[in-house]
Amino acid sequence: MKILILNGPNLNMLGTREPDKYGTETLESIELFVREEALKLNVDVDFSQSNIEGELVTIIQKAKGLYDGIVMNPAAYTHTSVAIRDALLAVEIPAVEIHLSNIHKREEFRHNSLTAPACIGQITGFGKYSYKLGLIAIVDYLKG
Numbered sequence: 001m002k003i004l005i006l007n008g009p010n011l012n013m014l015g016t017r018e019p020d021k022y023g024t025e026t027l028e029s030i031e032l033f034v035r036e037e038a039l040k041l042n043v044d045v046d047f048s049q050s051n052i053e054g055e056l057v058t059i060i061q062k063a064k065g066l067y068d069g070i071v072m073n074p075a076a077y078t079h080t081s082v083a084i085r086d087a088l089l090a091v092e093i094p095a096v097e098i099h100l101s102n103i104h105k106r107e108e109f110r111h112n113s114l115t116a117p118a119c120i121g122q123i124t125g126f127g128k129y130s131y132k133l134g135l136i137a138i139v140d141y142l143k144g
Helices: 027-041 053-063 075-079 082-091 129-143
Strands: 002-007 044-049 069-073 095-099 121-124
Touching: 002 027, 002 053, 002 129, 027 044, 027 129, 053 082, 069 129, 095 129, 121 129
Parallel strands: 002 044, 002 069, 069 095, 095 121
Antiparallel strands: none
16 A cells, blocks of 8 residues: 655745744654554555645646555645645545644634545644544555
């Protein structure tokens, strides 16, 4: 089983960007954390991050036939990207949307996700554990 972990804009700044909201973990340390869980689950994971919406769409499109599932933190594109939503629907790969912070406890414009309806579920508010929980959820879903 092969899972794509996809990260959207500004997540490359984790560790220094608004640590009161996103914590002090870097994206690299979260990747190591998730890789440990992937070993326990006996699944392969690949990680990708882009600040550019079109690049994220292209990565999703290229995932078809390569990955069994996607765990995605669309970051700010959660609330604005019809293109990412459409890409997720087009490839028909099961996906879980995740967020480090609880988007429903933040500014009102962050409460709505355009991408979540294209996913099997959403995990939000558990910091780096959102990634781990997302991986566990997609693997469990794929095992049926």
